[in-house]
Amino acid sequence: MAQLNLDAFLEGIPPGDSIYVAGKYDRWSADPTSVEPGWAALFGALVNGGIETAQAPATPARGRAAVGGVADARAATLDSVRALMLIRAYRVRGHLEAKLDPLGLKIPAAHPELDPASYGFGPGDYDRPIFIDNVLGFETATLRQILGVLRETYCGPIGVEFMHIQDPDQKAWIQRRIEGAPWRTAFTPEAKRRILERLTEAEGFEVFCQKKFVGTKRFGLEGGESVIPALRAAIEVAAQSGVDEIVIGMPHRGRLNTLVNVLKKPFVAVFSEFQGAAPHPDDVQGSGDVKYHLGTSVDLEIAGRMVHLSLQPNPSHLEAVDPVVVGKVRAKQDMAGDRRMRRSVMGILLHGDAAFAGQGLVAETLAMSQLIGYRTGGTLHIVVNNQIGFTTVPAHAYSGLYCTDIAKSIQVPILHVNGDDPEAVVFCAQLLAEFRQQFGCDAVLDVVCYRRHGHNESDEPAFTQPLMYKAIRTKKTTRTLYAERLVAEGAISAEGAAALQTRFAEALEREFEASKSYKPNKADWLEGKWAGLAPAGEEDEPKECPTAVSLETLREVGLALCRVPADFDLHPKIARQLEEKRRAIETGEGIDWATGEALAFGTLLVEGNRVRLSGEDVQRGTFSQRHCYLIDQTTQAEYVPLNHIRPGQAQFEAYNSLLSEAGVLGFEYGYSLADPHCLVLWEAQFGDFANGAQVIIDQFIASGESKWLRMSGLVLLLPHGYEGQGPEHSSARPERYLQLCAERNMQVCNITTPANYFHALRRQLRRNYRKPLVVFTPKSLLRHKLCVSRLEEFGPGSSFRLVIPEIDPIAPPEAVKRVVLCTGKVYYDLLAARREAGITDVALIRLEQLYPFPRITLPKVLAPYVNAEIVWCQEEPRNMGAWTWIDRRIEEAAMAAQRSRARPRYVGRPEAASPATGFYKVHQAEQEALIEEALAV
Numbered sequence: 001m002a003q004l005n006l007d008a009f010l011e012g013i014p015p016g017d018s019i020y021v022a023g024k025y026d027r028w029s030a031d032p033t034s035v036e037p038g039w040a041a042l043f044g045a046l047v048n049g050g051i052e053t054a055q056a057p058a059t060p061a062r063g064r065a066a067v068g069g070v071a072d073a074r075a076a077t078l079d080s081v082r083a084l085m086l087i088r089a090y091r092v093r094g095h096l097e098a099k100l101d102p103l104g105l106k107i108p109a110a111h112p113e114l115d116p117a118s119y120g121f122g123p124g125d126y127d128r129p130i131f132i133d134n135v136l137g138f139e140t141a142t143l144r145q146i147l148g149v150l151r152e153t154y155c156g157p158i159g160v161e162f163m164h165i166q167d168p169d170q171k172a173w174i175q176r177r178i179e180g181a182p183w184r185t186a187f188t189p190e191a192k193r194r195i196l197e198r199l200t201e202a203e204g205f206e207v208f209c210q211k212k213f214v215g216t217k218r219f220g221l222e223g224g225e226s227v228i229p230a231l232r233a234a235i236e237v238a239a240q241s242g243v244d245e246i247v248i249g250m251p252h253r254g255r256l257n258t259l260v261n262v263l264k265k266p267f268v269a270v271f272s273e274f275q276g277a278a279p280h281p282d283d284v285q286g287s288g289d290v291k292y293h294l295g296t297s298v299d300l301e302i303a304g305r306m307v308h309l310s311l312q313p314n315p316s317h318l319e320a321v322d323p324v325v326v327g328k329v330r331a332k333q334d335m336a337g338d339r340r341m342r343r344s345v346m347g348i349l350l351h352g353d354a355a356f357a358g359q360g361l362v363a364e365t366l367a368m369s370q371l372i373g374y375r376t377g378g379t380l381h382i383v384v385n386n387q388i389g390f391t392t393v394p395a396h397a398y399s400g401l402y403c404t405d406i407a408k409s410i411q412v413p414i415l416h417v418n419g420d421d422p423e424a425v426v427f428c429a430q431l432l433a434e435f436r437q438q439f440g441c442d443a444v445l446d447v448v449c450y451r452r453h454g455h456n457e458s459d460e461p462a463f464t465q466p467l468m469y470k471a472i473r474t475k476k477t478t479r480t481l482y483a484e485r486l487v488a489e490g491a492i493s494a495e496g497a498a499a500l501q502t503r504f505a506e507a508l509e510r511e512f513e514a515s516k517s518y519k520p521n522k523a524d525w526l527e528g529k530w531a532g533l534a535p536a537g538e539e540d541e542p543k544e545c546p547t548a549v550s551l552e553t554l555r556e557v558g559l560a561l562c563r564v565p566a567d568f569d570l571h572p573k574i575a576r577q578l579e580e581k582r583r584a585i586e587t588g589e590g591i592d593w594a595t596g597e598a599l600a601f602g603t604l605l606v607e608g609n610r611v612r613l614s615g616e617d618v619q620r621g622t623f624s625q626r627h628c629y630l631i632d633q634t635t636q637a638e639y640v641p642l643n644h645i646r647p648g649q650a651q652f653e654a655y656n657s658l659l660s661e662a663g664v665l666g667f668e669y670g671y672s673l674a675d676p677h678c679l680v681l682w683e684a685q686f687g688d689f690a691n692g693a694q695v696i697i698d699q700f701i702a703s704g705e706s707k708w709l710r711m712s713g714l715v716l717l718l719p720h721g722y723e724g725q726g727p728e729h730s731s732a733r734p735e736r737y738l739q740l741c742a743e744r745n746m747q748v749c750n751i752t753t754p755a756n757y758f759h760a761l762r763r764q765l766r767r768n769y770r771k772p773l774v775v776f777t778p779k780s781l782l783r784h785k786l787c788v789s790r791l792e793e794f795g796p797g798s799s800f801r802l803v804i805p806e807i808d809p810i811a812p813p814e815a816v817k818r819v820v821l822c823t824g825k826v827y828y829d830l831l832a833a834r835r836e837a838g839i840t841d842v843a844l845i846r847l848e849q850l851y852p853f854p855r856i857t858l859p860k861v862l863a864p865y866v867n868a869e870i871v872w873c874q875e876e877p878r879n880m881g882a883w884t885w886i887d888r889r890i891e892e893a894a895m896a897a898q899r900s901r902a903r904p905r906y907v908g909r910p911e912a913a914s915p916a917t918g919f920y921k922v923h924q925a926e927q928e929a930l931i932e933e934a935l936a937v
């Protein structure tokens with residue numbers, strides 16, 4: 001019988017509602033056209049023993065009724081329908097009675113929808129043949145046979161959740177591969193011995209570390225060892241189906257085990273790190289990180305093919321690595337040209353149960369999984385389900401039935417499996433890896449296990465979970481139980497199983513001895529796509545790399561920005577914008593911010609560098625300034641001028657993201673880790689919204705190179721400036737980024753000219769190293785008549801300017817009484833007010849780059865103003881903005897310029913709890929006051 005009919009016509013019928021079904025049948029018997037076509041097809045199939053189409057309803061089987069009577073035919077048909085309702089109930093609800101807890105503490109309660117009595121079947125009905133038309137593989141079966149298959153399939157060591165999926169092909173695919181409990185016979189004796197060997201390695205490593213490094217934190221995998229053979233099995237399936245590269249992300253628990261037993265990091269290296277040695281040579285700089293945060297990468301031969309495996313390093317913010325991994329996967333697929341199917345590179349994410357349910361980044365990552373700009377052909381999620389958080393039990397950790405319920409939001413299969421049944425675990429991992437390759441979407445494996453020690457090896461878990469840990473203390477390990485099972489089956493001898501343990505322990509002992517003199521010979525970075533790049537130098541102000549472009553190329557790119565197909569129905573307002581842009585390019589005057597940005601993108605594209613921009617509404621731009629994707633007003637078709645500059649250019653992509661900050665920024669950071677030759681940018685709708693991505697900024701962007709030797713050239717565009725739009729639309733919180741700055745880890749800029757912005761973007765790819773760039777981008781300046789540049793400022797002889805000195809013809813430097821230092825949009829407020837008032841003895845100097853601080857350039861600019869006091873002017877409150885970070889640096893620069901009056905004076909808003917007022921009149925009064933104070937000598 002067709003699965004579609006079963007789902008469509010049995011959905012929502014309460015168990016035991018035979019009156020409803022009988023009524024339908026009686027009407028159909030009297031007149032086949034009196035019921036819905038689907039019901040007609042269903043009854044026809046059951047009575048006639050064949051599938052009928054909904055367009056041609058079957059007539060009641062009169063001959064059959066004549067033999068046994070109408071009543072018998074009616075009873076047989078109702079038996080069939082009730083049996084099918086029972087089968088469907090098991091497919092939907094069977095997981096509720098699955099035996100998932102290896103500790104045996106959670107005994108599943110009987111569910112009424114799984115009870116045959118709910119469908120009208122009594123004890124005497126179990127051995128009566130029922131026609132079910134090859135459902136479960138039987139044309140006719142007794143209720144006892146039906147229940148046997150259903151219980152074994154859905155209520156054994158695997159709980160299957162798949163009936164929430166709307167795609168019938170996906171649903172049918174899973175059903176075919178799960179019904180009949182094929183995991184019981186899926187493995188040959190040789191395959192079983194291989195599972196035992198991998199369990200031996202997983203357990204043996206943990207036991208060895210526990211013995212050699214007593215009390216040392218390692219977040220071991222004890223209790224969840226089945227994850228290692230499952231992970232290896234999934235990788236093998238992926239390799240066999242053509243995957244060339246796999247990127248893995250995971251929390252602490254089991255990371256060291258995964259490093260050595262999956263990614264084959266040398267045991268000697270890990271044991272060396274246990275003894276306090278660095279994971280890289282002494283001449284490589286960086287703060288490093290604890291060993292259970294580190295990653296690695298390796299090329300291994302798997303299933304007869306070379307496959308690149310990498311484990312992404314990540315901090316204690318457990319699920320923060322999720323979007324980083326999928327972003328990295330996406331970048332690698334793009335680099336490989338796999339833009340349609342996206343099967344060549346695969347992500348695997350391991351999670352803890354409490355984190356998977358509790359961390360919002362999980363939901364954000366899942367939400368990205370099928371979006372055009374972020375899909376990766378599916379991620380395999382493996383939940384190492386300890387059945388507890390640190391000390392928090394599930395009843396306090398999540399509201400749903402399972403920690404994986406959040407995954408139902410994207411309609412993916414979820415398999416729950418008892419971690420003490422290694423064959424079932426490996427079977428599920430293989431099945432879901434196949435599913436990912438077949439359908440290109442996520443899949444979730446929930447390995448229900450336990451944590452033999454506490455949160456870490458020095459914790460005492462019995463303080464809070466005495467009953468759980470009483471059961472754990474007396475429980476045999478998964479490896480022991482499986483070895484006993486294989487011995488009983490005759491798949492291996494007891495001596496052979498013991499020999500596996502002995503050989504592995506001896507090998508670990510040899511590696512341990514070697515670790516005492518082990519020295520790493522290279523750092524795991526600047527290889528592959530990163531070859532040719534180098535660590536940044538130690539100079540305060542390194543020589544600016546060439547970022548200028550020929551005027552001919554600038555005009556070529558600029559005119560392409562204004563060109564649209566003849567039959568393209570352009571919005572009139574955008575047509576006017578393009579015409580203004582054309583005039584600016586042709587005259588070489590009045591190039592605004594958006595055009596300067598587009599010129600940076602376009603020149604990189606024609607030089608062979610891809611550009612990827614994402615964020616909320618970036619195609620148009622929050623302030624309707626960018627319009628990098630033009631929309632035909634008649635057909636809704638898209639046209640991207642940047643992709644039509646010249647033949648053979650690289651590709652520009654801009655994606656309007658989902659309404660997410662942390663997830664999308666993590667994704668773009670991951671993307672930037674994979675491809676150093678692509679300019680990757682993330683734009684916040686307003687700079688303040690980056691607050692929601694602070695973990696990604698703190699733990700990855702600012703410190704990733706120092707901790708993990710991972711460069712990133714990611715650009716953060718954060719609209720910033722006080723225009724009276726309230727506290728959430730004014731400040732991008734410059735103080736937070738400046739506080740994170742040290743060791744030349746990133747650049748923080750508040751740029752005031754389109755040309756300088758152009759050079760800042762281009763230098764991201766023109767230097768021989770990569771650093772994140774934070775740009776506080778303008779809002780009102782996007783259309784400010786003074787915030788424009790000449791074409792020659794992009795051309796030969798131009799470059800990025802760390803400091804922009806006075807531009808007006810004011811008094812001679814020795815006659816200047818005050819130098820006002822500032823950054824960003826406030827400069828134009830000061831400039832307009834000074835010009836209006838005719839003030840000539842106050843100089844305005846712009847700091848375009850706040851960090852790395854211009855220690856060499858600024859003293860040179862200050863030096864001529866020998867008689868002037870120094871003022872720092874900012875729009876932000878005194879406890880925000882750059883002041884508390886920059887005041888002593890300005891003083892040092894002034895002293896270097898041999899100034900006697902070196903200490904700067906603050907001018908700006910007073911300290912405040914909120915970044916800005918929400919009342920425009922108050923804002924205007926504050927702004928006027930600080931401008932007046934800054935210029936009043």
